Amino acid sequence: MTDKSSEFLDTERVAEFWNQSRRAAQEDQQTGYLQDEWPAALGANRLEGEWGDVSRWLDELKVPTGACLDVGCGVGVWLERFAARFERAHGIDLSSEMVASAQARMAKLGLANATVTCQGALDLPDDARYDFIFVGGCLMYLNDSVVEGMVARLSKMLRPGGLLVLRESTSMPNTWYRDKPLGPGLFAVPGAPRPPYYCIYRTPPSYVEMAERQHLAMVRWHANRHYKLADMSESWLKFLDKIFFGRLAKRRASAERAARWVHRLRFITLLPWYYLIRTVAPRSWKINNYWYLCAPAPASAPPEDRSS
Numbered sequence: 001m002t003d004k005s006s007e008f009l010d011t012e013r014v015a016e017f018w019n020q021s022r023r024a025a026q027e028d029q030q031t032g033y034l035q036d037e038w039p040a041a042l043g044a045n046r047l048e049g050e051w052g053d054v055s056r057w058l059d060e061l062k063v064p065t066g067a068c069l070d071v072g073c074g075v076g077v078w079l080e081r082f083a084a085r086f087e088r089a090h091g092i093d094l095s096s097e098m099v100a101s102a103q104a105r106m107a108k109l110g111l112a113n114a115t116v117t118c119q120g121a122l123d124l125p126d127d128a129r130y131d132f133i134f135v136g137g138c139l140m141y142l143n144d145s146v147v148e149g150m151v152a153r154l155s156k157m158l159r160p161g162g163l164l165v166l167r168e169s170t171s172m173p174n175t176w177y178r179d180k181p182l183g184p185g186l187f188a189v190p191g192a193p194r195p196p197y198y199c200i201y202r203t204p205p206s207y208v209e210m211a212e213r214q215h216l217a218m219v220r221w222h223a224n225r226h227y228k229l230a231d232m233s234e235s236w237l238k239f240l241d242k243i244f245f246g247r248l249a250k251r252r253a254s255a256e257r258a259a260r261w262v263h264r265l266r267f268i269t270l271l272p273w274y275y276l277i278r279t280v281a282p283r284s285w286k287i288n289n290y291w292y293l294c295a296p297a298p299a300s301a302p303p304e305d306r307s308s
Contacts, residue, residue, distance in 0.1 A: 006145035008177050009198055014141045015094040017195065022075070022097035037185025039237070039252070041259035042230055049226035051081055054134070054165060057293060058085065061219070063163045064131040071121050071154075072138035076102030076114075083114035086132065091116040092124070121153055131162045137289075139168050139207070140199045147200075151207075152214045158296055164216065166292040167224060171201035172283060186237055186249050204290050211294045219293040223278075227289035229270050236262045236269060 025036035057063075068082045073091030075098055082089040083106070091114070093099050099118040106114045133154055139147055158164050178201060181194035188194075208218050240258050241248040248255040262269050277284060 007143055008200060009141060009143050011094065011141075014198060015096075017197070018074075018093075018095035019097040020195070022095065022101060037188045038234065039186070039256045039259040041256050041263070042233055042237075045233070045259070045263040046226045046230040047077055049229070050167070050224065051078075053224075053226070053291070055081075055085075057165070058132065058163070061163055061293075061295075062161075064159070064161055066131045066159075067129070068132045068134070069121075069124075069128075069130040069157070071133065071135045073102055073116060074098050074136070076105040076116065078134060078136060079114055079116065080105065080109060080111065082132070082134070083111040087113060089114045090130075092119050092121065094118065094120055121150060121157075124157070128157050129159050130157055131159050133158060133162070133164045135164070135166045135168075137167055137169060139166065140201060142200075144200070148210050148214065151210045151216075155211075155214045155216050155294075155296070158216075158294075160296055162296065163219075164294040166207060166211075166294065167289065168207055168292070169199070169201055169227075169287060169289045170204045170207075171287055172203060172285075175203055175206070176201040176286075185234075186241060186255055187252065201287060204288070207290070207292050211292065215297045216294040217297045219295050221290060221292045224289040224291050225274065228274060228285065229266065232270050232274060233259060233262050 065086050068086040068089045070079045070082055070091040073079045073093050079089055079091040091102055096118050099116050102116040142150055154164055178199050179196050182197045208221055211218055237258060248258055
């Protein structure tokens with residue numbers, strides 16, 4: 001992994017970006033999708049697909065249902081699902097606005113076994129242990145000087161038989177230290193100034209290497225299809241907005257309906273193109289999102305005694 005700068009990111013600035021995003025979002029924009037410039041259905045569709053994957057892995061790998069940690073829990077959409085599956089579910093986030101939203105969400109749903117605090121994983125007690133740890137796109141906001149230490153910390157918090165799932169956006173063929181604004185969404189005000197978006201898109205293999213160096217066994221790792229389908233849905237919505245002379249951008253309800261129909265017709269609108277590009281030109285996707293399923297590495301056997 002190329003070390004451009006060990007201190008490229010400012011933690012407070014990253015937290016404030018998400019504070020501002022939460023303040024700008026509508027009250028019902030609770031899907032966890034980036035900002036409020038796209039229909040909520042986009043985030044909901046992606047979330048359902050991703051949760052289907054994670055839920056299946058929890059079953060297949062027979063992960064114990066004791067304690068769960070959601071790192072970077074945001075507004076709590078994942079934590080809600082974890083609380084229904086685990087005896088105890090704890091969410092943490094550096095954004096106070098996100099934490100407040102997540103706490104309100106847990107209270108509204110009556111999920112007494114779910115707790116949320118404003119802190120980082122390195123601030124958790126040394127004896128904290130979990131059967132399942134979910135990191136939903138947080139390592140990309142950590143500097144090169146601390147990211148592997150975070151992986152090491154997560155490894156130590158994982159109980160035997162547990163599972164650590166990383167979901168990280170990545171860059172190919174090289175690491176990208178991003179400091180450019182996000183592209184405007186469907187509902188963005190044309191020409192309005194946009195704040196820079198800081199993150200580090202590392203290469204897909206770099207997280208595998210980090211995990212293995214920190215005594216984690218990589219169960220599997222592969223691209224997150226639902227992330228890219230959401231990107232492709234954005235393109236469809238922009239195309240439809242042009243056809244209907246800007247109606248979707250002006251009428252949120254119409255955009256929500258369009259987003260739901262693009263997803264319902266995904267076997268025509270999305271999946272053929274996704275698999276075609278993945279097969280023929282995968283490197284055309286500079287930015288992609290990956291799943292990494294990590295388990296505690298088996299204890300190594302003692303070295304053979306060759307003294308005799």
